[in-house]
Amino acid sequence: MFKATSVKAALGATESTDTILVNGWVRTRRDAKAFSFIEINDGSCLKNLQVIADAELPNYVDTVQQITTGAAVSVKGELVASKGGGQSWEVKATEVTLVGAADASYPLQKKGHSMEFLREIAHLRPRANLFGAVFRVRSRLSFAVHQFYQDRGFVHVHTPIVTASDCEGAGELFRVSTLDPANPPKTEDGAIDYGQDFFARPTYLTVSGQLEAEVFACALGNVYTFGPTFRAENSNTSRHASEFWMIEPEMAFTDLQGNMDLAEEFVKYLIADVLEHCADDLAIFGKFVDKGLLERLKFVLERPFQRVSYTEAMDIILASGREWETSVKWGENLQSEHERFLAEEHFKCPVTVYNYPKEIKPFYMRLNDDDKTVTAMDVLVPGIGEIVGGSQREERLDVLEANMDRHGLNKEEYKWYLDLRRYGSVPHSGFGLGFERMLMFVTGMANIRDVIPFARTPGNAEF
RNA sequence: UGCUCGGUAGCUCAGUGGCAGAGCAGGUGACUGUUAAUCACUUGGUCGUUGGUUCGACCCCAACCCGAGCAGCCA
Structure with a gap:
């Protein structure tokens, strides 16, 4: 042929x-x-x-x-x-x-269609110009992720998708079970007997590969994961999905500074790669989706990210003299409106906020010497908000155990995680970057459902 | 999950308490190195669902379903 x-x-x-x-x-x-x-x-x-x-x-x-x-x-x-x-x-x-052949009922016309209509025909929308472009860029961006880490000697680790840890603090989980939901086995006291389930214990779809990535970082040095992640939150926004892909690098012998450096370098690398290799596709986004896209990408590429501590960020917010829908004070979470203000109005560029109050962050983040803050860091970008969340991890066994007690966690279930602090513990750091959020940033697409081939959101798993 | 907005032709939308509309798509014909071609004619409707108010409801009211935006959760 x-x-x-x-x-x-x-x-x-x-x-x-x-x-x-x-x-x-x-x-x-x-x-x-x-x-x-x-x-x-x-x-x-x-x-x-x-x-x-x-x-x-x-x-x-x-x-x-x-x-x-x-x-x-x-x-x-x-x-x-x-x-x-x-x-x-x-x-x-x-x-x-x-x-x-295709008869007259073929839904895609030569004219433009609304994003909502195209979502309803997810099996045909890749044939639309815009979505062909989105998914070609998605493919390239995925390749660039691997290239970035492979070029720097990071080892790709396939962390498990089925997990038993249900209390990492990252929201609701999807349960994985082969028990008959209509007639599950019961223990003597009437509870469901997960001892008889497939894995002989309750299991879930992963919300993060971080804990397992830490294991491998503490053996292979610098590692990264890139895989699907599941959150059973009833979130209904343009930037949340129930199934999404996340990149999680983890580096041994690296502190928060090195972590923030990597996050910034990574984000810029991805932008530069797509600008170089997807010029035609980016042009259509610049034309039909977001007029200022190319300028913004180039601007972000050229300027260093701003870095402010949570405390400094709070001072900026409080000193702005604005009326906020939700008032904040030191010790509370920044709301979307505050994050948007920082990235879109005050700094007008990506901002890395670090050293958050320990009360509002998970147990594994390293406690700072002030005993009030932990080494958390979030990268906020204009238009999307949080695109990266990470931290230096608590490597001191006694401090970590105290954190777990404070968060009410069962140390028995984290024995293997605590072992990392018993044997050759080292300072280490990592973060998670939302792949779809990055893709939104790079394409200007406003809804996460339009950068996933077949989006899973509450009440929606067709196709 | 909460708040807000929306659901009328295949698509995008207008509409008014008194016979259901337009553009595009589809069909027919004409024209043509065109390029979201053009021109003429034309098919196409359970006005989201259920109930209520009314002489009469697409329109007003209620509940529900679905979609979107924003918020929370976070990546």
Whole structure:
């Protein structure tokens, strides 16, 4: 069989070619006097390839003129310089095969559609220009994540997706069980007997690979995870999903400063990589989704991230003289409006906030010498808010145990985690970066549901 | 989960207590190296669901369902 040429390769040609084969889906067809224009797209790039199907073709009337938007076609012909404006190359067809027809009920029209409508046809939306671009960028961004860490000698660790730790503090979990929900085995006191469950204990989908990543950092030095993460929160916002992907680097012999340095370098690397490798796709976001996108990305790339301690951030917020919907004071969580104010108005660039009050952060964060704050750090970006959350971990056994007591955790269940502090404990740090939030930032897409192929949100797991 | 807004043709929307509308898509025809082609004609409706008010409800009221935005949870 003749080897097919991608639309991307055909459009990037440097000279005409006698015979090429192009496969793809028809975006639109128009009739001229003695021939038909067929525009096909195969997902290899944003642009379509224009095909000239002459009326002399033997199947012109009964096939070519019946081809509609959405149909799959195979075209053989000559790649020639276009006689019309708008494209440099086109294919003069010698053979047009209708591989799979699409009738008038094909939902994607040549016009723009609302994001909400396209979400309802998630199985067809990758064929829309915008979503083809989103998912090509997603693929590239994913590759860039690995390249960043691999280039720096980090080891990729596949942390488990099924986990038994249910009290890490990162929200509600999805239970994993093979018990019959209508008739579960019971213990003598009437409780469900998870001893008879598949894993002989209650298990859940992971909310973070951090604790396991710490194990590997304390053996292999610098490691990272990149995998799916699950939160059973009833969150209904444009930036939360029940299933999302997260990158979690973890570094031994590294303090909070080194952690913040890595987070900033990482975010900038991803932006630079996408700017370099996805220019065409980014252009469509700049045109239809977010006019200021390219300028903002370049701006973020050039400027150092601002760094302020939680205490300094609180002073800035309190000194701003603004009226807040939720008033805050030292010791309380920053609200979205405060984070947005810092990133979008006060600094007008990404901000890393560090050293948060210990009361509002999880047990594993390292206690500072002031005994009031822990080495937490969040990177806030304009338009999205928190994109990175991390910390230096508490490496001192006695302090960690005291933290766990204070948080009411069962130390028995964390024996293996505490062992890391018993045997060769070292200062270590890491963070989590929300992959979809990064993708939103890089594309300007406003809703997380539009950067996930098949989004899972409360009440929604179709497809 | 709370607050706010919305649900009318395949899509995007307008509409008013008294016969259901437009643009686009679809169909037919014309024209044409076009490119979200153009022009003419044209098909298409349980106005989210259920109940209530009313002589009469797409419109007013209530409950529910679905969607979106914001908040909380966080990445």
